Amino acid sequence: MGTAAETAFSPHPQLAQDTVAIGDLALSRLLLNRDANYPWLLLVPRRAGLTEIVDLDTAAQAQLMVEIADVSAGLRDITQCDKLNVAALGNMVPQLHVHIIARRKSDVAWPRPVWGVAPAIAYGDNEMNTLVGAISRKLDLT
Amino acid sequence: MGTAAETAFSPHPQLAQDTVAIGDLALSRLLLNRDANYPWLLLVPRRAGLTEIVDLDTAAQAQLMVEIADVSAGLRDITQCDKLNVAALGNMVPQLHVHIIARRKSDVAWPRPVWGVAPAIAYGDNEMNTLVGAISRKLDLT
Numbered sequence: 001m002g003t004a005a006e007t008a009f010s011p012h013p014q015l016a017q018d019t020v021a022i023g024d025l026a027l028s029r030l031l032l033n034r035d036a037n038y039p040w041l042l043l044v045p046r047r048a049g050l051t052e053i054v055d056l057d058t059a060a061q062a063q064l065m066v067e068i069a070d071v072s073a074g075l076r077d078i079t080q081c082d083k084l085n086v087a088a089l090g091n092m093v094p095q096l097h098v099h100i101i102a103r104r105k106s107d108v109a110w111p112r113p114v115w116g117v118a119p120a121i122a123y124g125d126n127e128m129n130t131l132v133g134a135i136s137r138k139l140d141l142t
Numbered sequence: 143m144g145t146a147a148e149t150a151f152s153p154h155p156q157l158a159q160d161t162v163a164i165g166d167l168a169l170s171r172l173l174l175n176r177d178a179n180y181p182w183l184l185l186v187p188r189r190a191g192l193t194e195i196v197d198l199d200t201a202a203q204a205q206l207m208v209e210i211a212d213v214s215a216g217l218r219d220i221t222q223c224d225k226l227n228v229a230a231l232g233n234m235v236p237q238l239h240v241h242i243i244a245r246r247k248s249d250v251a252w253p254r255p256v257w258g259v260a261p262a263i264a265y266g267d268n269e270m271n272t273l274v275g276a277i278s279r280k281l282d283l284t
Binding site: 064 | 193195204207210211214226227228230231233236255
């Protein structure tokens with residue numbers, strides 16, 4: 001049984017459409033963005049009605065930082081990326097979500113931020129399954 | 143006396159050029175971006191040679207989250223903004239820095255992220271001093 005706020009949580013329809021769920025960390029649901037341009041994960045705290053990091057209680061803010069760090073480290077290990085981009089924007093989708101994106105100097109948007117630069121490219125099934133499996137194992141989500 | 147890493151800290155020349163220093167929190171230097179398009183703050187942990195949040199030690203990661211939350215709350219109170227944007231990108235300036243930007247639905251970039259959208263607009267002296275003063279008082283930096 002989750003808390004009332006967790007029970008009421010569901011991913012925003014736009015996030016649900018654009019991502020696949022990898023699994024749940026203590027606070028957040030971990031999603032993979034369906035865009036093969038970049039290895040692009042999202043953390044969505046499982047609390048209903050939140051739009052800002054600062055609206056989480058202090059303990060949840062601390063846990064979100066732990067999850068940002070764990071996911072960042074795992075994603076960097078797996079992708080051997082040149083840079084991580086970590087961001088909570090939410091101008092289009094108000095539900096609180098944190099982007100964690102592995103950037104390469106060879107990617108289509110570098111050095112710009114990724115948003116709005118290039119149309120999403122679909123993953124091949126094998127490619128997506130391989131990435132989701134690697135992240136799941138790295139974060140003990142299997 | 144700071145630690146050795148703090149003693150060696152200095153803001154990246156690009157950050158120094160683009161911002162004015164407001165003051166120091168426990169971990170980070172707080173800067174105001176010289177761009178009147180948006181109330182735009184930056185937190186720069188005073189540790190030399192860092193590029194990623196995940197490269198901070200765990201205690202410093204936790205402190206960074208406290209400072210993100212405090213600055214976010216203060217900036218929102220002062221600006222009555224519609225949305226906060228919080229991001230650690232660093233594709234152009236590698237020194238670890240966290241953007242905390244007050245967004246309005248009427249601003250020049252909305253709903254896009256701010257980076258690369260519009261040339262910076264200079265603040266008037268009074269306008270900058272008023273904003274820096276308000277932030278300093280809100281965060282007890284005076």
